[in-house]
Structure formats: C-alpha cells, structure tokens
Amino acid sequence: MAHVVILGAGLGGMPAAYELRALLDRKHAVTVINEQEYFQFVPSIPWLAVGWRKREGVTFPAGPSLEKHGISFIAGRVERIDAAANRLHVQGDRQVDYDYLVITTGVRCAFEDVPGLGPQDGHTQWIGSVDDAEKAHADVQKLIANPGPVIVGGVQGASCFGPAYEYVAILDTALRRHRVRDRVPITFVTAEPYIGHLGIGGVGDSKGMMEHEFRHRHIKWITNARIRKIEAGKLFAEEVDRFGQPLQDHELPFAHAMLVPSFRGVAPVAAVDGLVNPKALVIVDEHQRSPKYPNIYAAGACIALPPVDPTPVPTGPPKTGYMIESMVSAVVANIHAELEGRAPQAKATWNAFCIADFGDTGAVFIAQPQMPPRNVTWSKQGKWAHWAKIAFEKYFMYKMRRGGTEPIFEKWVLHILGLARLKPQQTGGQTGK
Ligand SMILES: Cc1cc2nc3c(=O)[nH]c(=O)nc-3n(C[C@H](O)[C@H](O)[C@H](O)COP(=O)(O)OP(=O)(O)OC[C@H]3O[C@@H](n4cnc5c(N)ncnc54)[C@H](O)[C@@H]3O)c2cc1C
Numbered sequence: 001m002a003h004v005v006i007l008g009a010g011l012g013g014m015p016a017a018y019e020l021r022a023l024l025d026r027k028h029a030v031t032v033i034n035e036q037e038y039f040q041f042v043p044s045i046p047w048l049a050v051g052w053r054k055r056e057g058v059t060f061p062a063g064p065s066l067e068k069h070g071i072s073f074i075a076g077r078v079e080r081i082d083a084a085a086n087r088l089h090v091q092g093d094r095q096v097d098y099d100y101l102v103i104t105t106g107v108r109c110a111f112e113d114v115p116g117l118g119p120q121d122g123h124t125q126w127i128g129s130v131d132d133a134e135k136a137h138a139d140v141q142k143l144i145a146n147p148g149p150v151i152v153g154g155v156q157g158a159s160c161f162g163p164a165y166e167y168v169a170i171l172d173t174a175l176r177r178h179r180v181r182d183r184v185p186i187t188f189v190t191a192e193p194y195i196g197h198l199g200i201g202g203v204g205d206s207k208g209m210m211e212h213e214f215r216h217r218h219i220k221w222i223t224n225a226r227i228r229k230i231e232a233g234k235l236f237a238e239e240v241d242r243f244g245q246p247l248q249d250h251e252l253p254f255a256h257a258m259l260v261p262s263f264r265g266v267a268p269v270a271a272v273d274g275l276v277n278p279k280a281l282v283i284v285d286e287h288q289r290s291p292k293y294p295n296i297y298a299a300g301a302c303i304a305l306p307p308v309d310p311t312p313v314p315t316g317p318p319k320t321g322y323m324i325e326s327m328v329s330a331v332v333a334n335i336h337a338e339l340e341g342r343a344p345q346a347k348a349t350w351n352a353f354c355i356a357d358f359g360d361t362g363a364v365f366i367a368q369p370q371m372p373p374r375n376v377t378w379s380k381q382g383k384w385a386h387w388a389k390i391a392f393e394k395y396f397m398y399k400m401r402r403g404g405t406e407p408i409f410e411k412w413v414l415h416i417l418g419l420a421r422l423k424p425q426q427t428g429g430q431t432g433k
Pocket residue numbers: 007008009010011012013033034035036042043044045046076077078079104105106107127128160162163266268299300301302319320321322324353354355356
C-alpha cells in the first residue's frame with residue numbers, strides 16, 4: 001500500500017485528491033493537507049472586493065467533502081518538507097510520511113519586491129485570498145464614500161495579469177452603479193508591453209479587445225511600467241521604451257490601488273534543495289515530476305514555466321485553471337501508472353480555457369496550447385460571458401463540494417470546444433481522462 005499526500009487544497013489540490021481517489025486501488029491512502037480548513041474558489045475572489053460575494057459564497061469546509069470520499073484531511077501549515085526522508089512536518093509537531101507527494105501549494109506574493117506594495121506593510125490592496133479581498137472591500141467602501149483616483153495593474157515580474165483586467169472592469173461597473181465613477185479617474189499601470197499581452201503575447205486579438213474595453217470605460221493606461229515605490233496615496237513608476245530605456249517618470253496619486261505582485265514558491269517548498277528554480281517555483285519534467293525527487297509531483301501555480309517572450313519590463317506566463325486541471329490529470333495518470341508498475345507517460349496538454357468577468361460583460365479565451373505558437377487561438381466578448389463565469393463558479397463549487405471528477409457532460413462540452421486534458425499519444429489513444 002502507498003500513501004499519496006497532496007499538499008494544498010486549492011484549485012489544483014482538490015481535483016487531484018478526488019481524481020486520485022477515484023482511480024487508485026482502495027488499498028492506497030490519499031491525504032490532503034491544507035493551511036486553512038476551507039477551500040476557496042480563487043477566480044471569484046475579486047467579486048468580494050466590490051461586495052458582490054461574501055466569504056461564504058466562495059468557500060466551504062474542505063474536510064467533510066474529502067472525508068466523505070475516503071480522503072483524509074489535515075488542516076495545518078506544512079512547515080518543512082524533508083524530501084530525503086519522504087516526510088512532512090506540519091505545524092503543531094505533527095509528522096506525515098508519504099510515498100508520493102503532490103505539491104499544489106499555489107504561490108506566495110512577493111510584495112517585498114516593490115517598496116510600499118501590498119496590504120500587509122504597504123499601501124495597495126490584493127484580491128488573491130478571501131482575507132485580503134475583505135480588506136480590499138473595506139477600502140472600496142471608503143472610496144465610494146470619498147471618491148478619488150484609482151490605480152490597478154501588475155508590477156514588474158508579475159505573471160497573473162488576468163485578475164487585474166477583471167478587477168479594473170468590475171470596479172468600474174461597481175462605481176458606476178454607485179454613481180461615483182465620474183469622480184474616479186482610473187489608470188491601469190502594467191509591466192506588460194501592451195494592453196492584453198497577459199504575459200503570453202496575447203490571445204487572439206486580446207490587445208484590440210482590451211484597448212477597446214478600456215476606451216469604452218474611460219480607463220487610461222501606462223504599459224512597460226516599472227513601479228519604483230508606493231507611498232501612502234502616491235505611486236512612482238518609470239515607463240520604458242521597447243528597448244527598456246527610460247521614457248517617462250510618473251507620479252500618480254491614488255485613493256485606492258490594487259496591483260498584482262510577482263509570485264514566488266511558498267517557504268517550505270522553497271527550502272527543498274534542488275526542487276525549485278530561483279523564484280522558488282517547482283521544476284518539473286514533461287510528466288509533472290521533479291527531476292531530482294522522482295516521487296514528488298507538482299501542478300498548478302507553484303510550477304516553474306519559462307517566460308514566453310522577453311519583454312522590456314519582466315513579465316511571466318500565467319497558470320490558468322484549465323491548464324492546472326490538465327497538469328492534475330497528468331499527475332494522477334502518472335502516479336496511477338507507477339503504482340501499477342508502469343513508467344509515467346501522461347503529459348498535460350497545457351490548453352487554456354478562461355472566462356474573464358468585466359462586471360456587466362465578459363470575455364472567453366481559448367488557447368491551445370496556452371504558450372504560443374498555437375494551434376487554436378480564440379477570444380470572444382459579450383454579456384453572455386459574464387453569465388458564463390457565474391454559471392462556472394456555481395458548477396465548480398458544486399463539483400468540489402460534492403467531490404465529483406470530470407462528469408460526462410463536462411467531457412462532452414470540452415470535446416466540442418476541442419479541449420483535452422492529456423496529450424492523446426500518451427494515453428494510448430484516449431483524449432482526456
Ligand atoms: C485573484 C485571482 C483570480 C484568478 N482567476 C482566474 C480565473 O478566472 N480563471 C483561471 O483560469 N485562472 C484564474 N486564476 C489563476 C489560477 O487559476 C489560480 O491562481 C488558482 O487558484 C491556482 O491554483 P493552485 O491550486 O495552484 O493554488 P491555490 O488555489 O492558491 O491553492 C493552494 C493551496 O495550498 C495551500 N498551501 C500553501 N502553502 C501551504 C503550506 N505550507 N501548508 C499547507 N497548505 C498550504 C493554500 O492555503 C491553498 O489552499 C486567478 C488567480 C488569482 C490570484
């Protein structure tokens with residue numbers, strides 16, 4: 001019997017647990033360890049900041065759902081990974097031994113990269129966790145009471161620009177509904193070389209689409225921006241040209257600011273010798289496995305990806321939800337293969353399928369694969385995409401609470417969209433799991 005431990009019950013960890021439990025023989029044990037007792041649906045968290053969701057709407061206790069399926073759950077922070085001994089040290093002096101470890105810890109925000117960045121010791125808000133988004137909501141309420149300039153965007157080294165685009169449009173919608181938008185000038189400040197680049201050279205005409213959206217919403221923008229520092233109510237940025245040479249300095253006042261930081265791996269992952277790159281993100285081979293520790297797999301935001309294109313100000317590629325599901329399916333298939341005495345062969349497709357909400361409208365992006373050059377690039381905008389995002393939230397929360405793996409109709413919809421999770425040649429002719 002083997003013990004498979006999944007570290008992190010987020011967008012990657014929860015499906016990994018359910019899929020492993022469904023596929024592995026019952027003689028093998030599956031355990032999930034997560035810092036919090038609850039699962040949080042990260043894609044909906046920006047809505048908390050504008051008061052469109054409450055904490056209860058985007059979280060649920062992870063333990064009961066997992067345990068119902070015979071998956072053990074430990075709520076606690078893993079403080080150390082002893083990869084040589086196959087052992088995890090969990091807060092409160094608890095030790096957990098594993099045969100296979102699946103790292104799905106997501107990332108930590110490197111607010112320390114820019115003086116004054118972030119909600120802990122700085123002056124900007126963050127919308128990546130329910131705790132931070134609740135603080136952002138308090139700040140938005142102050143903004144509505146006392147309207148003033150807003151800055152939204154992503155700093156140098158950021159890789160997850162999507163939430164910044166969603167947030168600026170959602171906030172614009174919310175401020176219009178409160179009838180204060182006419183007193184709130186909004187500027188989007190980003191390290192990207194152009195609007196809609198998204199760290200991956202754009203998807204379809206995302207440049208045209210997002211510039212149109214910003215013009216329509218009276219949102220100004222500054223691209224190729226390197227943020228020097230942030231003081232209370234003031235942001236200092238340097239704009240560079242396409243060769244990275246200084247073009248213009250900006251001093252922008254703000255009453256409310258939300259900037260996506262650069263990401264790093266979480267502390268216990270960062271501390272494992274030979275597991276991670278300089279940003280503490282997990283290095284994996286084409287089968288999602290650590291080259292140094294073959295019984296450690298990783299999926300999700302925590303893995304290392306090379307930058308797509310060098311940009312004048314550094315940016316990185318995002319790891320989006322469907323791409324994460326694709327990595328998870330490869331991890332599950334490979335651990336299953338190993339436990340049956342076969343070599344790991346499954347490879348993720350890294351296809352991306354994203355729904356972005358803009359408050360009163362939205363956009364859908366399909367990129368196969370996510371990294372260019374691609375076989376399929378498609379993006380479309382409309383009110384229907386806003387409703388699609390809400391429907392997807394309800395569906396995913398239901399699926400995670402109930403503990404389902406990919407049901408037949410989901411497979412069917414994804415098949416119509418031409419999306420598969422695993423590369424066909426690695427699954428003996430099957431497309432997807
Ligand atoms: C605000 C925001 C919105 C996004 N919206 C979208 C979207 O609409 N569509 C899309 O495709 N992608 C979106 N993404 C990108 C991506 O899908 C998410 O970041 C996703 O949550 C990443 O999943 P994950 O499992 O890697 O990490 P997470 O979902 O962050 O889960 C990691 C889990 O590991 C736990 N953990 C970390 N360290 C430890 C430790 N030491 N011990 C125990 N537990 C630990 C954490 O507590 C957490 O529960 C968004 C990202 C952000 C930040």
